[in-house]
Amino acid sequence: EGAGAPLTVNNGGNVWVPQRARPRRNRKSDAMRRMVRETIVTPANFIYPLFIHEESYQQEIPSMPGCQRHSLEHMLKECEDAWRFGVRTFVLFPKVADNLKSNYADECYNPNGIVPRAVSMIKERFPDSIVCTDIALDPYSDQGHDGVVKDGKILNDETIMQLCKQAVCQARAGSDVVAPSDMMDGRVGAIRDALDSEGFTDTSILAYTAKYASAFYGPFRDALDSHPGFGDKKTYQQDPANGREALVEAALDAAEGADMLMVKPGMPYLDVIHRLKTETNLPISAYHVSGEYAMMKAAVERGWLDERAAVLETMTCFKRAGADIILTYYAKQAAQWLCEDGLF
Numbered sequence: 001e002g003a004g005a006p007l008t009v010n011n012g013g014n015v016w017v018p019q020r021a022r023p024r025r026n027r028k029s030d031a032m033r034r035m036v037r038e039t040i041v042t043p044a045n046f047i048y049p050l051f052i053h054e055e056s057y058q059q060e061i062p063s064m065p066g067c068q069r070h071s072l073e074h075m076l077k078e079c080e081d082a083w084r085f086g087v088r089t090f091v092l093f094p095k096v097a098d099n100l101k102s103n104y105a106d107e108c109y110n111p112n113g114i115v116p117r118a119v120s121m122i123k124e125r126f127p128d129s130i131v132c133t134d135i136a137l138d139p140y141s142d143q144g145h146d147g148v149v150k151d152g153k154i155l156n157d158e159t160i161m162q163l164c165k166q167a168v169c170q171a172r173a174g175s176d177v178v179a180p181s182d183m184m185d186g187r188v189g190a191i192r193d194a195l196d197s198e199g200f201t202d203t204s205i206l207a208y209t210a211k212y213a214s215a216f217y218g219p220f221r222d223a224l225d226s227h228p229g230f231g232d233k234k235t236y237q238q239d240p241a242n243g244r245e246a247l248v249e250a251a252l253d254a255a256e257g258a259d260m261l262m263v264k265p266g267m268p269y270l271d272v273i274h275r276l277k278t279e280t281n282l283p284i285s286a287y288h289v290s291g292e293y294a295m296m297k298a299a300v301e302r303g304w305l306d307e308r309a310a311v312l313e314t315m316t317c318f319k320r321a322g323a324d325i326i327l328t329y330y331a332k333q334a335a336q337w338l339c340e341d342g343l344f
């Protein structure tokens with residue numbers, strides 16, 4: 001009744017709310033939604049993490065249902081399965097025997113160690129793959145820390161000396177991308193120089209730029225048996241309360257020669273992904289970490305979440321926030337779903 005009333009009738013006598021803009025028009029069919037979709041995730045965006053060990057069997061990881069520690073043979077089978085769904089990039093995490101662990105973590109640059117052997121195996125079978133390797137001492141440290149320990153402190157520069165040896169060793173084995181996850185100051189530049197001076201100018205660096213001292217890494221530490229032997233990692237990993245600090249780290253890593261930047265964990269840190277995206281022109285990776293994976297699996301096991309829908313939504317949200325790359329334990333499964341759906 002009367003001009004400006006919220007509810008009126010049109011010429012046909014039907015109820016009409018007079019308004020010209022109706023955003024629902026762009027959502028009215030599957031074809032329309034696909035046409036206007038801003039964010040498309042494809043299997044090529046994923047990095048698939050693989051836990052490996054020296055045993056000849058696969059071992060389930062109780063806090064990460066569906067993930068296993070693979071024998072090296074089975075690791076190849078896992079790569080092959082993921083490859084069929086379009087996954088091309090893998091990152092390796094070794095479970096190292098206690099008798100090989102030490103404070104200086106010297107096993108991390110043993111050319112016959114598990115990681116160099118695994119890298120050569122994957123590159124031999126899948127020459128077109130991208131193999132990434134983690135640079136950090138913790139799997140090899142008898143202290144369960146990412147650095148050399150002295151008097152209860154993590155030594156920055158001594159640690160970097162070891163990380164450089166580890167990076168060169170991995171590059172020599174054929175690693176395409178080394179990924180320092182240790183958070184020592186200055187390690188990206190030092191690793192870049194170490195690689196370059198050995199002739200590995202083509203080896204990329206994916207820097208864990210904004211890696212937070214997070215409670216969401218617990219299941220990963222179960223998988224590697226790498227829980228800190230004392231204290232926590234707060235003197236090197238970032239305080240979850242800080243967002244601007246990530247920009248300091250990003251500027252340093254970019255200046256030191258990083259090729260790509262990682263934010264970790266993922267879902268609780270989408271704002272950090274977004275900030276880095278607007279501050280740098282380097283590709284950004286999100287790490288959807290073990291605790292995030294475990295949370296979803298636990299809810300799915302109870303029937304509280306639709307796994308497929310929740311996982312694909314999560315992946316899309318990482319990209320929407322600004323991630324170009326997604327490192328996730330769901331990579332193979334999500335890639336399979338994407339292939340089935342033909343969503344790209």
Ligand code: PBG
Nearest residue numbers: 136138181216217220289290291
């Ligand atoms: C350690 C490292 C960690 C993860 C990747 N590299 C654990 C830690 O910092 O203690 C965690 C990944 C995950 O939780 O999925 N260099």
